[in-house]
Amino acid sequence: MxxxxxxxxxxxxxxxxxxxxxxxxxxxxxxxxxxxxxxxxxxxPADHVRAAFVEALHDPSIFRYATTEGSEEFRHTAAAFLHERYGVMVDAQTELLTVMGAQDALSHISLAVVDPGDIILIPDPCYPIYEVTALLAGAIPYRMPLREEHDFLPDLTAIPADVLRKAKLMILNYPSNPLTALASASFFSEVVEFALRHDLLVLHDAAYIELTFDGKQSPSFLATPGAKEVGIELHSLSKTFNFAGPRLAFAAGNKDMLQALRIVKSNIDYGVFRATQHAGTVALRDHPxxxxxxxxxxxxxxxxxxxxxxxxxxxxxxxxxxxxxxxxxxxxxxxxxxxxxxxxxxxxxxxxxxxxxxxxxxxxxxxxxxxxxxxxxxxxxxxxxxxx
Ligand SMILES: Cc1ncc(COP(=O)(O)O)c(C=O)c1O
Missing domain, CATH: 3.90.1150.10 (Aspartate Aminotransferase, domain 1)
Structure with missing residues (x-):
């Protein structure tokens, strides 16, 4: 057998x-x-974040099951963080979902929005879960090459028409792991327009959005006009706040995509440990x-x-x-x-x-x-x- x-x-x-x-x-x-x-x-993590974690552990009720969508406290703080740092407005109830690290959203998004046989457009090279999420859902990954001569951005015009007809979701990641490359706001505008034209959903993995050097900034995909109509963005606390072990991130943007993800996750998990969410709230709220x-x-x-x-x-x-x-x-x-x-x-x-x-x-x-x-x-x- x-x-x-x-x-x-x-x-x-x-x-x-x-x-x-x-x-x-x-x-x-x-x-x-x-x-x-x-x-x-x-x-x-910073001392005040670790202190918040320890303090949360003193609450005897903290060990109960959490909820899939995350605490009000964390979601509202995450929404305020998006607004303050990127000028992005989202509704903390319907346009933001707490997840167990970006990996959680990446591994489940395919179950939420694609059917077997659909195509998921992914960058090449890319963080391996982008391909795995497609394969686990019976979808077909189509790799878009990222080359130096094209500033490590996918050439959207090079995607064949028959691939586009079957494609349902495009995954992007800037700043890029492993390429370390940045994308511009104008590239994101091109993506939104392309997604609207071809009826595509977009997931932008912004795990490294804050880790930029030499005075450079990485734009938020969600700051692009029309982005919320087509996509979501993942913000992880793992790298920015040295919070990799506790598993905390949030997905924000398109409410239908988030609702689909919420349905999948509510059948699978019980949300992020509430002490983790509390410490994460402090990280995002207190002078990030x-x-x-x-x-x-x-x-x-x-x-x-x-x-x-x-x-x-x-x-x-x-x-x-x-x-x-x-x-x-x-x-x-x-x-x-x-x-x-x-x-x-x-x-x-x-x-x-x-x-x-x-x-x-x-x-x-x-x-x-x-x-x-x-x-x-x-x-x-x-x-x-x-x-x-
Ligand atoms: C591009 C990218 N996305 C997501 C993740 C996973 O992030 P998290 O710890 O939030 O699950 C990583 C981790 O290395 C990564 O490199």
């Missing part, structure tokens, strides 16, 4: 599995590993700009600590103006897997092979800036030595 459902055979995490195994082997052989693989923040200025400067300094030695050694680098990652071309057109393996085995530095994000990611690797400056500089110097 075949235990695994057939749909699982279409989902592959082979690259990540292989590298994780190798990481364990390298560590077992005594080489210290500098892990720049997964983008899990290495620092805790102070923390955001701090976190931007932290990652910008880390980026420079990693990239400056490489730049000085003559490596060809993208500017890396956002996110907590560095996306790098492999030297001499090495495959991303070979590069990652060689680097790990010879220096202990772990990164993610770009092919794990899609074919367009081949000949690239991604580094997560989740170590202090001096370790990042050491990792860069190890790389220079390993590939000269």
């Amino acid at each position: 075949q235990v695994q459902a057939k749909r699982l055979s279409t989902i592959s995490s082979a690259v990540f599995f292989e590298l994780n195994q190798l990481k364990l082997e390298v560590a077992k052989n005594g080489m210290p590993v500098i892990d720049l693989g997964i983008g899990s923040p290495d620092i805790p 700009e102070t923390h955001i200025t701090h976190i931007r400067s932290l990652y910008q300094t880390r980026r420079d600590a990693f990239m400056n030695p490489l730049r000085q050694a003559g490596w060809d680098l993208y500017p890396s103006e956002a996110t907590m990652f560095v996306w790098l071309k492999t030297p001499s057109h090495m495959t991303s897997r070979d590069f990652a393996k060689h680097l790990l085995q010879t220096t202990g530095v772990a990164c993610v092979p770009g092919v794990g994000f899609g074919e367009e990611g081949e000949h690239h690797v991604r580094f997560a800036l989740v170590q202090p400056d001096h370790i990042l500089t050491a990792a860069a110097n190890h790389m220079i030595a390993a590939f000269q």
Whole structure:
């Protein structure tokens, strides 16, 4: 008897599995590993956010089931945050839904809005769940290449007409993981117009919207006129507020999409732990700009600590103006897997092979800036030595 459902055979995490195994082997052989693989923040939330978490735990009723849509307190605070930071107005009852991290919304949106056989347009390279969500729902992912010559934006005019006829949803993500690229407000206007013309829904994953450097800003998709007619945007607390473990994000925008997502989730989960929502409320409400200025400067300094030695050694680098990652071309057109393996085995530095994000990611690797400056500089110097 075949235990695994057939749909699982279409989902592959082979690259990540292989590298994780190798990481364990390298560590077992005594080489210290500098892990720049997964983008899990290495620092805790701000003190006042942690204090709010602890305080919430003293309330004996906090351990009860929560509700799918999230507390009034969190939803109203999230709506006010969107308004203050991006000028976006949403109704906290119907146009905003609390989710267990952006991953929750991404993995369930396909069950909520697409039918088997529908097409979901996804970027290539992209965060792997975009493809997986389509496959889990029996939908067909169609990859839109993101290339340097097109500013790492999808060329909407290149999507074939027969694909568009079957497409129901487009997923976008700026600032982009893994590309670190930004999108402009005018690109988002083009997307809204395109979605209206072709009867498409849009999900914009804004997980890194606040992590921009060198004075750059990332616009909110929802600030685009007409955006709420076609789409939703995901805002995660994981990276901006170092809140990855507690699992908290919100989806805002189109109320019909959110209602569909609410129906799916209300049959699956009981919402986010209320202590988490309370601490998240404090993070979004109490001077978030102070923390955001701090976190931007932290990652910008880390980026420079990693990239400056490489730049000085003559490596060809993208500017890396956002996110907590560095996306790098492999030297001499090495495959991303070979590069990652060689680097790990010879220096202990772990990164993610770009092919794990899609074919367009081949000949690239991604580094997560989740170590202090001096370790990042050491990792860069190890790389220079390993590939000269
Ligand atoms: C682009 C992108 N979206 C979503 C997520 C997941 O975010 P969350 O922790 O809110 O589920 C990640 C995590 O790395 C990500 O890179």
